[in-house]
Amino acid sequence: MTNSTKFTPKKAFVNSPASNGPPPASSPNGTGLPSTAPAGPLANGKPTPATLPDPDKYATVPRQHEAERKRLPIYGARQAILDAIQRNASVVIVGETGSGKTTQIPQFILEAGLAKYGGIAVTQPRRVAATSLARRVAEEVGTPLGKRVGYTVRFDDKSSPSTKLKYLTDGMLMREILSDPLLHRYNYILLDEAHERTLRTDILFGMLKEIQQTRRQMCKDRKAQWYRQRVSDEARRGSGPPAEANGTDLDLGEHAVGGAVSTDAAETISAGNGQPRFVHELKIIIMSATLDAERFAAYFDHAKILYVAGRQFPVRVYNSLEPQTDYLDAAFVASLQIHTEQGPGDILIFLTGQEEIETLEKLLTDHRALLPRDAADILICPLFAALPPAQQAKVFNPAPPNTRKIILATNIAETSITLPGIRYVLDTGVHKARGYNSKVGIESLLVEPISKSSARQRTGRAGREALGFCYRLYTEDSFMALEEDSVPEILRCNLAAAVLQLKAAGVRDVLRFDYMDRPPKLALLRALEQLYSLAALDDTGALTKLGTWMAEFPLDPCYAKVLYESRALQCTTEIIDIISLLSVDNLFVAPFHKREEANEARNKFISPDGDHLTYLNLLRAYQAVKGDIRWCHENYVNARGIQHALEVRKQLRQVCTRVGMDPNVSCGVDLDRVLQCFVTGFFHQTALLQPDGTYKSVIGSQFVRIHPASTLFNSRREAILFNELVFTTKLYVRGVSAIQANWIPEASPNYLKRGQPKSKLAPSSSIE
C-alpha cells in the first residue's frame, strides 16, 4: 500500500479560503461555520427583568462551583433563557460543546422555581453521559446524588421520590412512557443531543409532541369544567357569574385556584382519591449542537430558537489540494508530516474500523524507527469499541516526555469519548455506517462519506483546549458535495422494535404518526408485517396480548417471542442465558497479536450445533469457575462483556417473574428444544443447504454465507437459523445454529405456507 519513499512528507495541504479557514471572529464555535449564531453569549429576545420565585431553597449544603458556573458562557443568558421557557411551550436551544447548556439550563429552571408541578427530565443518548452529568450537577446543587438530582439508566437507578431533576437515557424515558403515558410526573423535558437523531430521540420527538398536545387540551378542559362548576355553584347560591371570569371567556388566565393554578396548570375538579391533582402543560426543550435548528423549531409548532455560544477554541481547517486515492496512505503521510513540522499536541485520526486502524498502527510503528534521532517520539494508540477496555484506557494516559500521541480511532471519538490534549485532527471523510434495506430485509455495514455536520464535529475535536488544526484528507469541493446532515437512524434500520414500542405506548396508526422524518411506507409495512408474523399484532394491526407481553421486555421482538415460547418448550433458563449473551457484541476478545491463542481458547466451548449452544457452554464454564476474572483473561473472554450479559440475565429473570413466568424451567440436556425454541422467533431468518454446499435463505431466496466468526463457518448442515443478515464484503449470516429443516414450517405454519401472512396467527399457547 505504501513504501518508505512516501515518508518524505509531501505538502498536501494549503490554507483554504475563508469559508474553511480560520473562522471569523463572530463564529462562536471556531469551526468556521457560517456565523448565523449572533455574537454574545446569547442573543434572541432581550432579557426581561421578570420577578422570579425565590432561588433554590432546597439546597442542603452551600452550593459548589458557583464561580465556575458563572464563568460558563451560558450563565449570562440565564434570564433570557428563563424568559423564553416561560413564554413558550417548546424552545430549541443551539449550543456548542462547552456551553454548559446541559448542566446549567435544568439548574436555572430549578433555581427559578419554575418546575412547580413536576420534575425535570434531561435525556441523553448514552448511559455514561447521563450518569456523569447527574453526578456533576448534584455536586453543583450541593445535594447527595439521588436526592434532588439523580439519574436513571438501565441497571442503575439513582433517583428517589424527592428527585426533581433527573438525567436519563432516551430509551429509559421511552420505557417511562409505557407506565406513565402522559408523563405527568414531569413538568419539563429536555431532549439533549437532538442533532444525533438516534432512533429513540426521533421516536420521542413524536411521542412528546403528542403528549404535550394532549396535556394542553386536558388543561383547557379542566379549566372549562372548573368554570362551569363555579357558575352552577354561584347560580345555586343565587349570585351572578364568577367575578373573575365574566361572560363566556373560559380562560382563567393567571387567576389561581387555591393559589396554585396559573396559565399552564389547572386543578382537577375531582381526583377520585380526594387529593387535589394538577394537570399541567408539558414544556419541551430541544438541545442541539448544530445550527440546523429551524427544522426542530418547525416540527415543534414554531418553537422559539435560542443560540448559545460555546467555549471552543478556533480550529484552522485545511483541505487536501487534490483528491486522495488512498486515504489510509494519505493519513499515514500527513500524520508524519504534522509530527515532524508542527508544534506539540496530540493527533487524532478518524478511520472507519478495526482493520484500518491495525494496518495504520503497523505502518506507523514500522516507521517510528526511521524518525530522526533528535525528533520527538510517537506513541500510537488504537481506539475502537471492540478493543479490550484495558487498552482503551491507554488513550487517556498522558504521553511520556518528548512524545506525541497519535490516536487512531473510529467514530467512537466523534461523540462517545472525549479525548484530552488533541490539537491536530486528521479527517479521512469516511465512516462505516449501518444501513437497512427493508425491501429485502438485509442490513449492511459499509464505508460511506460522512456528512458536513459530522466533519465539523470531527474538526471541533481539535479545539477543546487550545487553537487547533484540522486536516481534511479530501478536497474542498468534496466537502461541499457532502450531505448537510447524516441520515437519521430511523430511515436506515429495521423498525419492528420501534413500532412495537409505539403500539405499546398507544399509537394506533403508526403510518400516520407525526415523524420528524417519516420512514418510507414500505419500511413501516415490513415492520408491521414482521410483528404480525410473530403474532404481536392481530389482523386489524392492534397489539395482541402477546404483543403487550413482548413490549414488557427490553428485547427485540424476535427474542421476546422466543422467550415467550420457552414456557411451552420448557427451556426458559437456557433461553434467558443465551439471549443475555447475544446482547454482548464482543464476547470473545482477539488481541491483535494473539489471534491464534484466542481462537484455540474459544474452541474449548464450541458446540457442534453452533453459536447459541456455544454461548451456553461458555456461560456454564464461567459459572463453574465462579466468574474468575483471571479465567476470563486466560480464555480470551471479554470479562466486562460477560458481566453485562449477567446483568441482562438478571433483569430478564426479574421481568419474567413479574409477568408470571418461571425463569427456572430448564430442559436439562435436551438442548434440541432450545434451538427449536429459537426457530419460533427466527423462522424468517433460516436458510437451507444447497447441493453445491451454499446456503439459500428460506425467505427471499438469497445466497448467504456463514460469517467467519461463527462456529459453523465452513460447515455444512441441513438447515441453519441466524440472528443477523449483514452485507459487508459479502452477504453474511451471524449468530448461527444448525436446525432441522422440518422445524421451520412447524414454528410458523401459517406464515410460511402462504408466503405472506394473510390470516391472524394465534400464539401457540395462551396468556392468562
Added chain:
DNA sequence: GAGCACTGC
C-alpha cells in the same frame, strides 16, 4: 476468513 457507534423494567 472478519467485527462503525449506541440503547432497554
